[in-house]
Amino acid sequence: WERPDVRPFRQRLLVVANRLPVSAVRRGEESWSLEISAGGLVSALLGVKEFEARWIGWAGVNVPDEAGQRALTKALAEKIREAFYDSLQRCIPVFLDEDIVHQYYNGYCNNILWPLFHYLGLPQEDRLATTRSFQSQFAAYKKANQMFAAVVNEHYEEGDVVWCHDYHLMFLPKCLKEYNRKMKVGWFLHTPFPSSEIHRTLPSRSELLHAVLAADLVGFHTYDYARHFVSACTRILGLEGTPEGVEDQGRLTRVAAFPIGIDSERFIRALDVPQVQEHIRELKERFAGRKVMLGVDRLDMIKGIPQKILAFEKFLEENPSWHEKVVLLQIAVPTRTDVPEYQKLTSQVHEIVGRINGRFGTLTAVPIHHLDRSLDFHALCALYAVTDVALVTSLRDGMNLVSYEFVACQDAKKGVLILSEFAGAAQSLGAGAILVNPWNITEVAASIDQALNMSAEEREKRHQHNFVHVTNHTAQEWAETFVSELNDTVVEAQLRIRQ
Numbered sequence: 001w002e003r004p005d006v007r008p009f010r011q012r013l014l015v016v017a018n019r020l021p022v023s024a025v026r027r028g029e030e031s032w033s034l035e036i037s038a039g040g041l042v043s044a045l046l047g048v049k050e051f052e053a054r055w056i057g058w059a060g061v062n063v064p065d066e067a068g069q070r071a072l073t074k075a076l077a078e079k080i081r082e083a084f085y086d087s088l089q090r091c092i093p094v095f096l097d098e099d100i101v102h103q104y105y106n107g108y109c110n111n112i113l114w115p116l117f118h119y120l121g122l123p124q125e126d127r128l129a130t131t132r133s134f135q136s137q138f139a140a141y142k143k144a145n146q147m148f149a150a151v152v153n154e155h156y157e158e159g160d161v162v163w164c165h166d167y168h169l170m171f172l173p174k175c176l177k178e179y180n181r182k183m184k185v186g187w188f189l190h191t192p193f194p195s196s197e198i199h200r201t202l203p204s205r206s207e208l209l210h211a212v213l214a215a216d217l218v219g220f221h222t223y224d225y226a227r228h229f230v231s232a233c234t235r236i237l238g239l240e241g242t243p244e245g246v247e248d249q250g251r252l253t254r255v256a257a258f259p260i261g262i263d264s265e266r267f268i269r270a271l272d273v274p275q276v277q278e279h280i281r282e283l284k285e286r287f288a289g290r291k292v293m294l295g296v297d298r299l300d301m302i303k304g305i306p307q308k309i310l311a312f313e314k315f316l317e318e319n320p321s322w323h324e325k326v327v328l329l330q331i332a333v334p335t336r337t338d339v340p341e342y343q344k345l346t347s348q349v350h351e352i353v354g355r356i357n358g359r360f361g362t363l364t365a366v367p368i369h370h371l372d373r374s375l376d377f378h379a380l381c382a383l384y385a386v387t388d389v390a391l392v393t394s395l396r397d398g399m400n401l402v403s404y405e406f407v408a409c410q411d412a413k414k415g416v417l418i419l420s421e422f423a424g425a426a427q428s429l430g431a432g433a434i435l436v437n438p439w440n441i442t443e444v445a446a447s448i449d450q451a452l453n454m455s456a457e458e459r460e461k462r463h464q465h466n467f468v469h470v471t472n473h474t475a476q477e478w479a480e481t482f483v484s485e486l487n488d489t490v491v492e493a494q495l496r497i498r499q
């Protein structure tokens, strides 16, 4: 028996995700502005340098004509080469029309799967499996996944590994195996996988589970999410769960936890860049005499931003001696701005911030600075570095990379991380952070007090624990582990067939 040709270096990896690492925003008939997308997956995979990666994803704009599609494909290729400083990275767009995007992306992905997987339930109007909107959104979801599969199949070469990402593409493993049973297919979920009792409420629960099980390897951030998935397969589908995964008619789909990390070196190195040093000096001057607390989130209901701000208000209420001595900087990148619930969330956050600043602000200082925007990498690193206390209070979060990025930038200051117990990161950074239940505003307010008054020795000890974890479990290691496990999975399957 010979080991099949697994190329150890520069293995060709087809990374399939809903969005490409570069998104296009239409500026005119034939022009786009191209931006590197902010978001967890992009941040993690930016650290992976060992693979010759082909990124396959939706371009972010509707381009109906072929000439326009060719022009955009070319522009994306140039942009990604510039962004990754690497000619071996390629971007292959999937073109979806507006109606599909609306039903698949805004509808099924963001209105149904995203809230459900974060324990926010199904939308009221879609509770009945028979409603037209649910069925047409699910049909569009499957169609979009088939369109992704067609592009993957077109670019697939024997020996490639296909890595599908996230809840947008749960149907993709099944579509890919229909093209080619021998394709090595892995699927990784970036959100939590909820308890099987939550998944059970989804009208398309079984079809989705079967589609994911077509993959050779299924990965989650934590052991708990993996366990929930296996329970869903055993309880809902009646399949057999084994220590390695799920077995269906003699075929094993391996299920395991692969906790993501960040490119910690990139953050640590950035702190020496003169531009970042300059930012740090400015921030220190600007907030001299005050402790800096920081929140960095996408503006999403799962991130618990209103709860965080209310906890800060409670802290100010109970600790008048800290007024004017502490400031909360909340940076929130707007996402899904066309969805009414997100618009409502933005106004709600603005309203709470305005009320608290009116209540506790003075002519010279306001307690909360709230920015609705994305920061560039250097500005973000400077902010992390000057922060005394980071507040990550997600109501649910697959992992949460902001907590990792903060730790990476804190080796000089050794600030405190307050972290939601409902973020996947609580499993890895729990011993160093102060863990909180974000719904318990009194508890979060007390943890702010604890963090601001923590002794230098304790801060050092806690930081050290987290810093070792963040620098040892990187994005690169995460991707390499997943892909090598995927290679081995297929090897084992072939071995079984040969025997």
Ligand code: ADQ
Residues within 6 Å of the ligand: 038, 039, 040, 041, 043, 044, 190, 191, 260, 296, 297, 298, 331, 332, 333, 373, 374, 375, 376, 380, 397, 398, 399, 400, 401, 402, 403, 405
């Ligand atoms: P996200 O929900 O996007 O990711 P997170 O893991 O925190 O959440 O990653 C956000 C990324 O965006 C970070 O790299 C952060 O630096 C960046 N970012 C956020 N706000 C920013 C701002 N204002 N300016 C600039 N950059 C900003 C999903 C899941 C997570 C999971 C990741 C990776 O929801 O739980 O950790 O995928 O798997």
